[in-house]
Amino acid sequence: MNPYLDIVFRSIAIYLFMVIVLRIFGKKQLSQLNTADVILILLISNSVQNAMVGNNTSLYGGMVAALALFVVNFIFKKVMSKSNFIRELVQDTPEILIHDGKIAFATIAKLGITNEELLEAMREHGVEYYKDVKLAMFEIDGSISIISGDKNLRQSHHKRKIHKTLGTLNN
Structure with a gap:
């Protein structure tokens, strides 16, 4: 498999994993961050980096991972805006x-x-x-x-x- 395509698939998998984990553990906790939350986010980002890019630590590998995250986030937001089911699945209610x-x-x-x-x-x-x-x-x-x-x-x-x-x- 193309190494950059592998990075794209890995990045999408990590994105979807993080959406699920934040839904389970409560995204409302991210509305205002304290010191422990910032540390957690830094550690999570460091821990999932290798899962996204694997052994490819090149500039292009990082750019491909970032681009994949931007694209999947854009698509995910579009899907949420059009699908009540997905929006209700991911977002809490007031x-x-x-x-x-x-x-x-x-x-x-x-x-x-x-x-x-x-x-x-x-x-x-x-x-x-x-x-x-x-x-x-x-x-x-x-x-x-x-x-x-x-x-x-x-x-x-x-x-x-x-x-x-x-x-x-x-x-």
């Missing part, structure tokens, strides 16, 4: 955190969102109390969107991306 001032404790616990993270997102949207939140959503990109019921509060389009941690929500 989750309601607060509705009409009532906190969805089970959802917040399941997502591992701490009280501090929720309060910080509320402050960033100009909301002081839970009871003033009409709707708070944990979006598919890992951000928290908040709509307040008070028309006098500033309207903010800022989204707070959080890093999922294990924690409890305290009132």
